[in-house]
Amino acid sequence: MNRKPIRVLMAKPGLDGHESGAKVIARALADAGMEVVYTGTRQTPQMIVNAALQEDTDVVGLSILSGAHKELCSRIVSLFKQKGMEDIPVIVGGIIPDGDIPKLKRIGIKEVFGPGTTTTQVVSCVQSLVKNKSQHPRRK
Amino acid sequence: MYEVDFLKELRARLTEWENTALKERLAKIQENKPEFRSGSGELITERIYTPLHTAETNYNEDIGLPGQYPFTRGIDPVGYRAFRSPLGFYAGFGSGESANKRYRQLYAAGSRDIGLALDLPTQLGMDSDDPLAEGEVGKVGLAIDTAADLERALKGIPLSGLKTGTVGNCIGPWALALFLVLCESAHLQPSQMGIRIQNDPFKEYTGRGTFIFSPTVAVDLASDVVAYMYKVVPHWEPQWSCTTTMRWGGFTAAQEVGFGIANLICYAEAAQAKGVKPEDYIPRVDLHMSSDNDLFEEVAKFRAARRLWARIAEKRFKTRDPRILSLRISTYTAANRLTAREPLNNIIRSTMHVLASMLAGIDHITAAAYDEALALPTFESARLASLTKHILNHENCIGHTVDPLAGSYYLESLTTQVEEKARHWYEQVENMGGAKAAIDSGYYLKEMAKGQYQNQKEIESGERKVVGVNTFVLDRKVPIPLFKGDPKGEAKQIGRLNKIRQKRDKARATKSLDELSKTAAKKVKGEDLNMVPAMLEAVRANATEGEIFAALRKVYGEYRPPAVF
Secondary structure, three states, X not given: OOOOXXXXXXXXXXXXXXXXXXXHHHHHHHHOOOEEEEOOOOEXXXXXXXXXXXXXXXXXXXXXOOOOHHHHHHHHHHHHHHOOOOOOOEEEEEOOOHHHHHHHHHOOOOEEEOOOOOHHHHHHHHHHHHHHHHHOOOOO | OOOHHHHHHHHHHHHHXXXXXXXXXXXXXXXXXXXXXXXXXXXXXXXXXXXXXXXXXXXXXXXXXXXOOOOOOOOOOOHHHHOOOOOEEEEOOEOHHHHHHHHHHHHHOOOOEEEEOEOHHHHOOOOOOXXXXXXXXXXXXXXXXXXXXXXXXXXXXXXXXXXXXXXXXXXXXXXXXXHHHHHHHOOOOHHHOEEEEOOOOHHXXXXXXXXXXXXXXXXXXXXXXXXXXXXXXXXXXXXXXEOHHHHHOOOOHHHHHHHHHHHHHHHHHHHHHOOOOHHHHHHHXXXXXXXXXXXXXXXXXXXXXXXXXHHHHHHHOOOOOHHHHOOOEEEEEOHHHOOOOOOOHHHHHHHHHHHHHHHXXXXXXXXXXXXXXXXXXXXXXHHHHHHHHHHHHHHHOOOOOOOOOOOOHHHHHHHHHHXXXXXXXXXXXXXXXXXXXXXXXXXXXXXXXXXXXXXXXXXXXXXXOOEOOOEOOOOOOOOOOOOOOOOOHHHHHHHHHHHHHHHOOHHHHHHHXXXXXXXXXXXXXXXXXXXXXXXXXXXXXOOOHHHHHHHHHHHHXXXXXXXXX
């Protein structure tokens, strides 16, 4: 199979600066053969959506540890919708209380990863999200 | 340290032991790993340690006595025999009222040492109604926009005799002004309170991320705080040079020592350039370190840090003055080692981290709470964490003798090895031009990312065992009571902020902001000015934090770090 590598945008929305987790995941995805762009910290939802558009991203990964995940995720998901980019799956990792996970999934977040997640889990999640998507290609 | 004949005899005996007792045992049983490495992975741990490992160690030169050069055994001759560690807390969340409730609870339960945790917008010099602050107000700490917010947070708590302060690493001059204005409005002499401000911008470019300005500007502003405090409130603590979050982010034990010393040297010289001599600076500051998993490597790390500091500072400042050569270390235990799975296990982990600090005679210990991997601590989990050291002290007799592990073949050998490696890391940084250059070039970030990735790979391959995570895994979650925030805090805080903006003397506020910009511009041109007086006037004039830092951002711009992984 000779298809182009999966492109992932790894982003840190909000003001939280703890980026170790985001970097570990970015590196693991890159080691798995994906093309990863890391935004760095302190990104607004608008900046993330723009970056996803510019980078022709297949999957967006968000890392949030500050507790502001509900506000930030819903803002990002609705911006994607506004731009007609809701077919780009968004996944989230960080300190997310169990009770909030169903809420995040309800607004359209595809997967939520907490502490203790392995990089392998994230890699295979991204791969399967892209696989599912290619079976239902983006309508333009 | 030993006679030549004795060592020769020992070497022969050891060889014989290896060929007999050890060989026979290894024929029957396999050790758990082919090689045992220290917790931070940098050192290989041998099967046994003997006088052969410490033969090169000179007791008087390398170990000595507590309170004396090279301070390996501690900076205090009596150590924990005069145990004065406070029942300290670092807490805060929501708007003033909810934080105030927690502070009152802590005070009522006997604490007189309450550090104020600030939310991210506050740590970043933003108002609560800044568009970027949406959703973040009051989340990881207390929201402060003006002096009134600090007053509200501490309302009803007797300020006289209270020790408080905050991290505020990139907002140091503003944080200092807030506490000075708090004293003014409470009609207190500053000497009646104890204030600690972490005021350590380096930490933000590496581990924590709440930087605002470039490292050069940030160090300049931080040393303004040091110089101002030294002149006006000399008993307040102006800075802790902090390696905790860098260690959590991937540094090894020896890197923590080497890079930590490089950072502290940079701060000490910045203070010196503003007229605060090293003998006046060093006694007022801490090297604030993590306390990680490998008990012995950590004890060795703290002892090595004190010894290496003494040796480096002796040359650097050309002095034998014990005020400069004795390094005070404080710790915040390794929150990064706490797991979200079976969180009660974290109580054991934090206890061991506290024990490592105590066996090294650390002066001020803050233990991470067992629920920190999941949420902000509850009152109960925070209290438990803070009581850990008191239990170890009062019930486990840890403090009966000073530096109890000294002389252990293993520990002294480890101390020497950590010191050697740390010296290497320190020299790496010095060769690239010091701590500021190491940050500017992304060197620290690269080293951290390397360590963190390595750690994650080891956990995933099972090489690094974490109980409940990759070994002894339970097939269900163990629920614990978790802290719930104040969801209405943000709106309330924004309402108050608007009210202050309408009520205040507008001309005075505008003038004070103008003065801040002017001061910054003059500083950029090289004028020897301190930012704190202008900051004090702005806080008194009820200029909001966001306005204050906007006035400075106008001149200094904002820093963007390299996004490396």
